Amino acid sequence: MATTSEDSSPFGGEDGWNGSTGRHWVEHEDRHDRMLTSLTTRLIQAADISAADRVLDVGCGCGETSRIAARNAPEGEVLGVDISEPILARARARAQQEGLSNLRFQRADAESVPLPKAHFDLAMSRFGVMFFNDPRAAFRNIAQALKPGGRLAFLCWQEALQNEHIVVPFSVLASYGALPDIGAPGAPGPFSLADPDRIRELLTQAGCGDIEIRPAQERLRVGSDVPDVLDYFRHHPAASGIVGGMDEATLSKALHDLEAAVRPFQTPDGVFLGSSAWLVTAGR
Numbered sequence: 001m002a003t004t005s006e007d008s009s010p011f012g013g014e015d016g017w018n019g020s021t022g023r024h025w026v027e028h029e030d031r032h033d034r035m036l037t038s039l040t041t042r043l044i045q046a047a048d049i050s051a052a053d054r055v056l057d058v059g060c061g062c063g064e065t066s067r068i069a070a071r072n073a074p075e076g077e078v079l080g081v082d083i084s085e086p087i088l089a090r091a092r093a094r095a096q097q098e099g100l101s102n103l104r105f106q107r108a109d110a111e112s113v114p115l116p117k118a119h120f121d122l123a124m125s126r127f128g129v130m131f132f133n134d135p136r137a138a139f140r141n142i143a144q145a146l147k148p149g150g151r152l153a154f155l156c157w158q159e160a161l162q163n164e165h166i167v168v169p170f171s172v173l174a175s176y177g178a179l180p181d182i183g184a185p186g187a188p189g190p191f192s193l194a195d196p197d198r199i200r201e202l203l204t205q206a207g208c209g210d211i212e213i214r215p216a217q218e219r220l221r222v223g224s225d226v227p228d229v230l231d232y233f234r235h236h237p238a239a240s241g242i243v244g245g246m247d248e249a250t251l252s253k254a255l256h257d258l259e260a261a262v263r264p265f266q267t268p269d270g271v272f273l274g275s276s277a278w279l280v281t282a283g284r
């Protein structure tokens with residue numbers, strides 16, 4: 001089940017993704033797609049989609065990876081599943097613009113949605129599998145929807161401290177007295193699958209084998225210039241708990257410090273910060 005309104009984390013599930021976190025995700029769709037370009041390429045290579053594949057995209061967001069899968073599987077079908085209605089509205093609009101008739105979306109919690117058994121050739125996800133309340137149930141549910149011999153391919157983040165795009169902005173904000181809201185240890189959040197042993201354990205109990213967990217390190221283009229990136233971080237869901245409590249003078253000082261921290265990463269092509277993900281593949 002998704003989390004309830006009692007869970008104040010912006011990444012806790014139903015409320016955050018259907019509320020301000022979801023709005024943030026839609027507003028910054030193009031930024032995120034561009035930011036993740038090189039990681040997306042790695043995921044799609046690992047997913048190795050064939051023309052007739054049936055593909056499940058878990059936590060599909062605004063649907064960039066679903067659309068790529070649909071283009072790569074013109075004789076197959078793609079189902080994007082996501083818990084957030086505002087995000088899916090964007091995904092549906094984009095797929096319609098492209099006229100992708102083999103792609104559909106379903107609003108559902110991937111943890112509990114009744115998926116057809118042994119139906120899909122591939123389940124994939126670009127950073128959409130770290131937000132489950134019950135990851136055991138979720139990975140079991142996803143794995144049983146794969147045909148025997150079907151594949152799983154997903155990206156998830158390594159530890160926050162290995163991710164410059166988190167460390168640079170949030171160490172500044174944390175110096176103002178509060179930690180960013182990125183999920184408590186073991187709770188749903190961007191870093192809940194940072195431990196490869198945990199990934200291996202979850203996938204094994206779900207009935208997967210041939211598990212490979214490879215590091216994927218890329219520089220992310222977070223924005224065009226320093227003011228753009230500052231505005232992005234300032235309104236980031238994980239920052240709202242810190243920034244929201246600041247008076248005007250403190251906020252102005254924090255933004256000044258943030259600007260100084262981000263400036264060294266400006267290049268003629270934009271502001272780039274490092275990232276470390278896991279690229280996970282497995283078979284059923």
Ligand SMILES: C[S@@+](CC[C@H](N)C(=O)[O-])C[C@H]1O[C@@H](n2cnc3c(N)ncnc32)[C@H](O)[C@@H]1O
Binds near residue numbers: 002058065084108
């Ligand atoms: C970090 S975003 C990634 C979105 C997309 N895969 C992308 O790369 O742009 C995480 C996505 O997972 C979705 N999500 C969170 N919990 C979920 C759940 N239990 N079931 C299905 N989707 C979920 C969110 O609504 C959000 O769209």
